[in-house]
Amino acid sequence: MSELSRREMLQATAAAAAALSLPGVKVPLAGPQAAKKFFTPAEFAVVDELSDMIIPTDDKSGGARAAGVAAYIDARLAESFEPEPQVQWRTGLKAVEDLSHELNGKAFMDSTPEQRLAVLTRMAAAESDPKTPAEKFFKLIKGETVHAYYTSKIGIHDDQGYKGNVYQTGEYAGFDPT
Amino acid sequence: MTLIRFKASQEQDVDLSRTYDAVVVGSGAAGGMAAHVLTAQGMKVLLLEAGKKIPIEQELRSMEWPYDHPRRGEFPPGDHALRYNEYTVRQPPYAKGAAFKHVFSYVGGWGGSDYVKNILVDEKDHPYTGTRYAWVRARLLGGKTNIWGRLALRLSDYDFKGKTHDGYGEDWPISYADIQPYYDKVDTYLGISGHNENLPHLPDSLFQRPNKLTAAEITLRKSLATMGRVLTPYRAGVTTDGVKNKYRSKCFGRGACGRRPGGCDIHAAFDSPTGLIYPAMDTGNLTLRTNSIAHEVLVDQNSGKARGISFVDAVNNRTYEAKARVVILAASTLESARLLLLSKSRQYPNGIGNSSGHVGHNFCEHVMGPGATGMVKELVGAAPTLDDGKPGGFYVPRFRNLQDKQPGFVRGYGFEGGSGFSIFPDGAWDTPGFGGQFKKTVRDHAGAFISLGGFGEVLARYENYVDLDPAVKDRWGIPVLRFNYQFGDNEKKMCEDMATTAREMFEQAGIEVIGVDKRILTEGWSIHELGTARMGSDPKTSVLNQFQQSHDVRNLFVVDGSSHVSASCQNPTWTIMALAWRSCEHLADEFKRGNV
Numbered sequence: 001m002s003e004l005s006r007r008e009m010l011q012a013t014a015a016a017a018a019a020l021s022l023p024g025v026k027v028p029l030a031g032p033q034a035a036k037k038f039f040t041p042a043e044f045a046v047v048d049e050l051s052d053m054i055i056p057t058d059d060k061s062g063g064a065r066a067a068g069v070a071a072y073i074d075a076r077l078a079e080s081f082e083p084e085p086q087v088q089w090r091t092g093l094k095a096v097e098d099l100s101h102e103l104n105g106k107a108f109m110d111s112t113p114e115q116r117l118a119v120l121t122r123m124a125a126a127e128s129d130p131k132t133p134a135e136k137f138f139k140l141i142k143g144e145t146v147h148a149y150y151t152s153k154i155g156i157h158d159d160q161g162y163k164g165n166v167y168q169t170g171e172y173a174g175f176d177p178t
Numbered sequence: 179m180t181l182i183r184f185k186a187s188q189e190q191d192v193d194l195s196r197t198y199d200a201v202v203v204g205s206g207a208a209g210g211m212a213a214h215v216l217t218a219q220g221m222k223v224l225l226l227e228a229g230k231k232i233p234i235e236q237e238l239r240s241m242e243w244p245y246d247h248p249r250r251g252e253f254p255p256g257d258h259a260l261r262y263n264e265y266t267v268r269q270p271p272y273a274k275g276a277a278f279k280h281v282f283s284y285v286g287g288w289g290g291s292d293y294v295k296n297i298l299v300d301e302k303d304h305p306y307t308g309t310r311y312a313w314v315r316a317r318l319l320g321g322k323t324n325i326w327g328r329l330a331l332r333l334s335d336y337d338f339k340g341k342t343h344d345g346y347g348e349d350w351p352i353s354y355a356d357i358q359p360y361y362d363k364v365d366t367y368l369g370i371s372g373h374n375e376n377l378p379h380l381p382d383s384l385f386q387r388p389n390k391l392t393a394a395e396i397t398l399r400k401s402l403a404t405m406g407r408v409l410t411p412y413r414a415g416v417t418t419d420g421v422k423n424k425y426r427s428k429c430f431g432r433g434a435c436g437r438r439p440g441g442c443d444i445h446a447a448f449d450s451p452t453g454l455i456y457p458a459m460d461t462g463n464l465t466l467r468t469n470s471i472a473h474e475v476l477v478d479q480n481s482g483k484a485r486g487i488s489f490v491d492a493v494n495n496r497t498y499e500a501k502a503r504v505v506i507l508a509a510s511t512l513e514s515a516r517l518l519l520l521s522k523s524r525q526y527p528n529g530i531g532n533s534s535g536h537v538g539h540n541f542c543e544h545v546m547g548p549g550a551t552g553m554v555k556e557l558v559g560a561a562p563t564l565d566d567g568k569p570g571g572f573y574v575p576r577f578r579n580l581q582d583k584q585p586g587f588v589r590g591y592g593f594e595g596g597s598g599f600s601i602f603p604d605g606a607w608d609t610p611g612f613g614g615q616f617k618k619t620v621r622d623h624a625g626a627f628i629s630l631g632g633f634g635e636v637l638a639r640y641e642n643y644v645d646l647d648p649a650v651k652d653r654w655g656i657p658v659l660r661f662n663y664q665f666g667d668n669e670k671k672m673c674e675d676m677a678t679t680a681r682e683m684f685e686q687a688g689i690e691v692i693g694v695d696k697r698i699l700t701e702g703w704s705i706h707e708l709g710t711a712r713m714g715s716d717p718k719t720s721v722l723n724q725f726q727q728s729h730d731v732r733n734l735f736v737v738d739g740s741s742h743v744s745a746s747c748q749n750p751t752w753t754i755m756a757l758a759w760r761s762c763e764h765l766a767d768e769f770k771r772g773n774v
Contacts, residue, residue, distance in 0.1 A: 053612065053613065054612040054613065054616070055612075055616070055617050056613060056614055056617065058614050058617060058618070060621065063617075072250075076249070079255045080255065081255035081256040081278070081279075082277075120612065124611065124612055127610050127611070128610070142612060143607070146606050146607060147250070148250070150602050150603055150606055150620075151244035151245060151250040151251075151602065152244075152245050153243075153245050156243070156244070156245070156601060159617070159621060160562065160599075160603055160621065160624060161561075161562040162562065162599065162601055163562050163563060163564035163565075163599065164432075164433045164564055164565070164566045164567050164599070164600070164601060165241060165243065165432060165433060165434070165437075165601065166432065166564070166567070167430040167431075167432060168430055168431035168432075168564075168567050169430060172387075172389065172390045172418075172431045172567060172568060173390060173431070173563065173564035173565070173567055174389070174390025174391055174392060174564075174565065174568075175390055175391050175392070175393065175395075175396050176388075176390060176391075177373050177388065177390075177391055177396075177399060177409075177410065177411055
């Protein structure tokens with residue numbers, strides 16, 4: 001049966017990568033109002049800001065903040081079956097604050113936009129081989145931001161302009177094999 | 179758009195006091211086909227399925243957008259899909275000791291895992307032991323056909339007469355001419371889409387209109403032609419022009435088949451329930467019993483013939499007997515072998531139909547993993563187009579060891595591939611950095627990727643086998659399979675060649691190679707297990723004759739992939755159905771003559 005196409009393989013690998021960064025964490029069935037919270041308000045603000053710096057608004061589409069990425073991550077963590085992801089996120093967010101104090105002498109959200117960029121730039125400096133807690137946290141938050149953003153309405157429609165998931169009632173789109 | 183859906187006709191009342199003409203175990207591609215052919219010939223058939231019948235359309239929800247699902251399509255908390263690393267660092271049973279509520283095979287880790295949680299088996303209930311193996315099982319009406327990958331290919335005499343061609347293994351007891359009329363019947367009855375290429379090693383089917391190709395695929399197709407190789411649109415077991423079957427729609431190119439682990443809620447893709455079983459029920463000759471876990475072929479002490487099936491009801495755990503004049507196993511390559519081995523009696527101490535000792539042996543499949551990803555520079559920054567509205571991308575048929583002779587390995591491999599825009603941008607995970615530049619790079623490159631991955635023939639070897647674990651049992655107390663199976667040197671050499679030729683084809687076409695994968699995926703990954711009860715003309719070295727009939731027990735048939743003599747490198751589903759059609763037609767004739 002399988003006939004796992006290369007694309008499906010890539011998707012599988014991608015999903016596995018996402019799962020690896022956040023094993024067993026899922027989102028509640030209820031709407032946003034009813035959703036349980038994991039992040040403190042201060043933590044949420046940092047996640048919201050970092051995600052929007054990773055995928056910002058541009059002239060084409062809204063960014064991670066507009067797409068509700070932080071709320072999505074928060075809801076998934078709140079219902080996490082395994083304890084590890086919650087620990088990873090809390091540890092990672094503390095590493096961000098430690099780095100912010102080291103570089104800027106103040107908390108991340110108290111820093112200027114330039115100072116925040118300096119923190120994120122440092123976090124992202126070793127993306128292919130992260131070593132410090134802040135570098136490892138960059139992989140985690142970027143992976144989850146990418147997943148949440150490109151599965152959102154804004155990501156799929158406004159940013160990507162995705163044309164599929166429609167009934168093609170006439171000729172199929174594409175080229176004949178000539 | 180509203181599609182009219184017909185409810186399946188009323189299930190027949192199961193009468194276990196009655197002796198049916200035939201009992202069929204398993205309702206996937208093989209069992210569904212047996213039910214179709216035998217009931218069409220007027221035989222009264224009881225079909226036993228181990229799993230349940232679920233409202234599959236509600237389960238699959240093919241058009242649901244990720245953001246309309248509370249977890250973007252993923253499992254609820256506590257459910258877990260095995261990852262590649264878990265298969266490699268641990269030994270089966272993989273779910274042993276897991277804290278998760280449910281554990282599923284790796285297929286559950288593809289996009290849209292929540293849509294298969296009631297289709298895949300829970301590994302906790304269905305352990306197995308031995309060597310590492312990524313065994314994917316679906317227990318429900320229709321089995322794995324509910325989520326199969328749809329690539330529907332024919333075998334040729336390069337496969338059926340492989341030994342004659344290169345000296346390795348055994349020839350099949352049939353040739354292409356024997357099975358070709360039955361491939362035609364399957365094509366016509368179920369529908370298949372594709373493009374004629376006139377290749378001797380990959381015969382054309384009776385195609386309905388093909389999927390279209392993307393711009394990148396046209397580029398690669400033209401380039402491959404100069405190398406004497408072929409890129410053809412995915413030959414999909416999907417009806418694109420429609421078939422005479424009120425339970426199925428034609429394909430509207432919605433593309434959900436590529437976004438999810440598979441499944442088609444309008445049944446344009448073949449699945450056994452709508453394609454075969456519901457129409458068979460409409461004949462009035464088919465009785466279906468779900469939740470019926472067969473664990474023994476019953477034997478008549480006097481005649482030595484099979485007299486029925488003993489099964490456990492999955493819900494109430496009670497054991498029942500189903501009586502029949504003919505017993506047909508179609509439980510899948512591995513489950514049918516398990517059932518034969520479980521059926522020990524005074525007459526058949528090694529398991530029924532196993533006087534040769536070959537049941538469970540000659541186990542083969544496809545090896546996969548190596549491939550390449552490329553980028554078509556001309557397509558960077560191109561406006562989005564509808565590229566994924568189809569059941570699959572493309573197929574590159576085998577080109578090794580046809581006219582040439584490779585020094586490192588015998589047999590061959592084909593490639594499956596895809597390209598273009600998809601619902602989740604290719605490259606988003608791997609694009610480095612962050613910010614506006616990252617976002618723009620992901621957007622600009624989303625439609626420019628093309629990738630392909632090989633599927634190679636794993637040689638049938640006696641030493642690769644499954645048997646029964648002496649101690650471990652499943653949730654219903656039935657002994658489980660123990661694997662003794664691994665890839666050999668031929669597979670490893672073939673995989674090295676796959677990675678090399680994947681790169682070479684992209685380079686020749688002017689496609690930038692951005693990644694070459696040399697990793698061989700865990701045994702079992704292809705979900706194409708075959709060969710555990712092979713056909714042959716010699717009862718000493720084979721289990722079944724050319725009509726998938728037991729050499730030892732003339733009213734016992736095994737009509738699934740276990741009968742295949744070699745794996746070839748083509749995906750097996752269409753061959754499973756063509757063979758089952760041929761065998762069941764023969765069986766019905768013999769039955770009418772009183773010869774079984």
